[in-house]
Amino acid sequence: MQNRTDLIEDLMARFPGVPKEAVIKEDLLRGGMAFDDSALTDNEDGEVKPKSYFIFSFDHRTLPELGTAALRRPPEEVVLTGGPYDLRRTVVSVRTNPDSPYRVQADADGALRLFLDGRPIADVGLPPMPEYYRHTLGNGKSVMEVAPTIQWGYLIYLTVFRVCQYFGAKEECQYCDINHNWRQHKAAGRPYTGVKPVEEVLEAMEIIDRHDTLGASRAYTLTGGSVTSKVDGLGEADFYGRYAKAIEERFPGRWIGKVVAQALPREDVQRFHDYGIRIYHPNYEVWDKRLFELYCPGKERYVGREEWHRRILESAEVFGPRNVIPNFVAGVEMAAPFGFTTVNEAIESTTEGLEYFMSRGITPRFTTWCPEPTTPLGKTNPQGAPLEYHIRLLEAYQATMERNGLTSPPGYGPPGAGNAVFSVSSFMDCLPPETAPAATG
Ligand code: SF4
Numbered sequence: 001m002q003n004r005t006d007l008i009e010d011l012m013a014r015f016p017g018v019p020k021e022a023v024i025k026e027d028l029l030r031g032g033m034a035f036d037d038s039a040l041t042d043n044e045d046g047e048v049k050p051k052s053y054f055i056f057s058f059d060h061r062t063l064p065e066l067g068t069a070a071l072r073r074p075p076e077e078v079v080l081t082g083g084p085y086d087l088r089r090t091v092v093s094v095r096t097n098p099d100s101p102y103r104v105q106a107d108a109d110g111a112l113r114l115f116l117d118g119r120p121i122a123d124v125g126l127p128p129m130p131e132y133y134r135h136t137l138g139n140g141k142s143v144m145e146v147a148p149t150i151q152w153g154y155l156i157y158l159t160v161f162r163v164c165q166y167f168g169a170k171e172e173c174q175y176c177d178i179n180h181n182w183r184q185h186k187a188a189g190r191p192y193t194g195v196k197p198v199e200e201v202l203e204a205m206e207i208i209d210r211h212d213t214l215g216a217s218r219a220y221t222l223t224g225g226s227v228t229s230k231v232d233g234l235g236e237a238d239f240y241g242r243y244a245k246a247i248e249e250r251f252p253g254r255w256i257g258k259v260v261a262q263a264l265p266r267e268d269v270q271r272f273h274d275y276g277i278r279i280y281h282p283n284y285e286v287w288d289k290r291l292f293e294l295y296c297p298g299k300e301r302y303v304g305r306e307e308w309h310r311r312i313l314e315s316a317e318v319f320g321p322r323n324v325i326p327n328f329v330a331g332v333e334m335a336a337p338f339g340f341t342t343v344n345e346a347i348e349s350t351t352e353g354l355e356y357f358m359s360r361g362i363t364p365r366f367t368t369w370c371p372e373p374t375t376p377l378g379k380t381n382p383q384g385a386p387l388e389y390h391i392r393l394l395e396a397y398q399a400t401m402e403r404n405g406l407t408s409p410p411g412y413g414p415p416g417a418g419n420a421v422f423s424v425s426s427f428m429d430c431l432p433p434e435t436a437p438a439a440t441g
Contacts, residue, residue: 001119002175004101004102004116004117005116007027007387008023008024008116008387009028011023011388011391012085015391015392015395017395017398018391018394018395018430019088019429019430020085021080021085021087021418021426022391022417022426022429023387023391024080024090024121024122025080025086025092025291025320025426025429026368026387026390026391026394026426027102027390028092028095029092029099029368029370029390029424029426030100030368030369030370030371030384030385030387030390030426030437031094031095031097031100031102031383031384032059032060032097032100032102032370033095033096033097033100033102033103033104034096034097034098034099034102034103034104035074035096035103035105036103036104036106037068037071038106039055039071039074039075039105039106039112039124039126040073040074040107041072041073041075041126041170042072043072043073044129044133044142044144047128047129048126048128048129049073049075049076049077049126049127049128049129049130049133050073050076050144050145050310051074051075051076051094051096051191052076052145052148052150052157053161053181054148054150054157054159054359055157055159055178055181055224056176056178056181056370056372057177057180057181057372058093058094058095058372058424059097059370059372060095060096060097060100060370060371060372060373060382061098061373062373063184063185063373064184064188066096066098066302068097068388068390069096069098070188072435074094075094075126075127076093076127076148076150077092077093077094077127077150077152077423078092078094078124078125078126078127079092079124079125079127079152080102080114080123080125081122081123081125082122082123083114083120083122083160084119085121085384087122088417088418089418089419089430090122090417090418090420091152091420091421091422091423092423093150093423093424095370100285101116101117102115103115103418104124107120113125118223120287127152129188130149130153130211130212130216131211131212131213132207132210132211132212133136134211135207137200137203137204138232138383139200139251141191141193141200141204141327142191143204143208145191145192145193146193146201146203147204147205147220149208149216149217150423150424151421151423152421153214153217154216154217154219154421155217155218155219155220156205156208156217156219156221156255156412157220157221157223158196158201158220158221158222158223158243159196159224160222160223160224160240160243161194161195161196161224161225161227161231161239162178162181162182162193162194162195162224162225162429163179163182163194163224163225164176164178164179164224164225164226164233165225165226165227165228165229166225166228166297166298166302167179167225170299171297171301172298173293173296173297173298173299174295174297174375174376174377175297175332175369175371175375175376175377175378176327177372177374177375177378179225179338180374180375181397182194191391195232198242198243198246201243201247202246202247202250203245205246205250205251209251217255218256218409218413219255219256219257219258219279219431220247220255220256221258221259221281222240222243222244222257222258222259222260222277222280223259223260223261224240226262226298226299226302227239228298228302232294234404235268236261236268237261237264237268237269237271238260238271239275240259240261241271241275242277244256244259244272244275244277245255245275245276247276248275248276248389250416251277252276256278257276257277257278257279258277258279258280258281258409258411259279259281260281260327261279261280261281262282262299262302262303262308263282263284263307263311263315263326264282264311264315265311266275266311266314266315266317266318269314269315269318270318271320273319277293278319278323278410278411279319279323279324279325279410279411280315280318280319280323280324280325281325281326281327282308282311282312282315282324282326283306283327283328284308284309284312284326284327284328284364285327285328285329285332286329286332287328287333287349287350287352287353287356287365288329288333289305290338290350291332291333291338291339292305293305294338295332295335295377311324312357312362313360316360316361316362321360321361321362322362322363322410323361323410324362324364325363325364325365325366325409325411326364326365327364327366327367328350328353328364328366329348329366329367330366330367330368330369330385330389330390330393331369331384331385331389332369332377332385333349333350333385334346334385334386334389335369335377335380335381335385336380336381343386343389343392346385346389347389347392347393347396350393351396354396354397354400355403355404358400358401359404361404363401363406363409365409365412366393366397366425366427367424367425368390368424368425368426369384369385369412370384371383371384394427394430397430398430399429403423408433410426412428413428414433415427415428415429415431415432416429416431416432416433417429417433419431419433
């Protein structure tokens with residue numbers, strides 16, 4: 001029987017155009033990794049930056065099922081190098097799965113390594129605790145809770161609304177655990193602010209600005225659940241926009257401002273831009289019409305797929321096509337019960353969506369689906385999508401970009417294997433290094 005080592009080596013051989021680093025990274029993102037207790041952090045009191053649970057759980061088990069890893073968090077990310085595949089520096093977001101064939105533990109020489117099927121395949125570096133995490137806000141809240149950073153410190157991730165107003169089976173996206181993740185953190189007694197006050201966000205960013213002496217943080221993302229009625233008396237554009245306005249007034253141009261929101265009408269999108277946001281992510285989630293209707297029932301009901309796409313194109317007139325970067329969740333198109341059953345069909349459909357946007361100068365990007373166990377699709381597809389799908393998607397993405405004369409999108413740090421810091425998908429690891437736009441990198 002083929003083990004995971006056979007699987008990745010087979011794919012590395014069959015798809016030489018995809019860096020081998022990306023093959024391992026995608027497999028870790030779709031299936032998670034296990035941690036020996038000795039590789040866990042001492043939470044916010046140690047030398048290693050802990051997993052912040054910045055929006056979704058991105059774990060393959062619930063907190064109560066994670067054992068020690070729920071008490072002593074795993075690191076936010078790991079960086080892989082060397083080993084038998086001679087890996088270039090590869091930053092990978094941590095998705096915990098105690099049953100994964102990938103395991104982080106100390107080798108006989110005491111050095112931390114990534115083991116696959118019991119064999120060491122990479123040296124593991126852990127993110128150092130950033131100086132700004134050692135400071136707290138005036139009210140005692142931690143910077144990690146209010147303004148965590150990911151992507152090796154590049155991106156400040158501001159989930160200012162920790163729940164989504166698409167609620168329950170008839171509205172929540174079928175792969176999303178934002179609402180469950182909020183409940184489980186509350187149940188565990190962890191601090192997990194539902195709506196982050198603007199002043200707290202500004203205070204946390206002030207601390208980051210002061211102590212990020214290496215200047216690693218280059219961008220922030222404002223995000224959270226969809227607002228279908230009001231939060232703090234505000235509709236979605238004004239709710240998320242008020243943070244952008246306050247940040248840009250206090251720290252003009254210090255970071256590249258991005259917002260992840262629904263595909264909103266033009267006047268709302270214009271307000272984001274007027275507040276100083278430079279990159280807009282109206283995520284279209286999955287391209288296929290039937291799957292969008294089934295797997296994103298709230299988005300279909302409140303906006304509708306065709307209108308969503310029309311608004312994405314319209315927003316390019318406000319932000320410029322290069323700065324509209326809608327996300328999709330790579331892998332859900334193969335999720336049972338309604339997904340494609342062959343990799344060919346799934347790639348064909350997804351590529352059609354890429355072509356639709358890229359031919360108009362808009363560069364979508366994707367995160368690799370993590371089948372979280374409390375979501376409907378995670379329950380029916382605990383193994384996620386086939387690894388071959390993820391590898392062929394990287395190939396299709398590269399080819400579609402090239403065909404349309406596009407280069408790596410702004411606000412994602414440097415592209416190329418060995419350079420990329422984007423941690424929840426390998427798409428940046430697979431792009432040519434020379435395409436980095438210096439002004440926005
Ligand atoms: S819109 Fe969908 S993916 Fe986004 S937070 Fe709500 S349920 Fe989750």
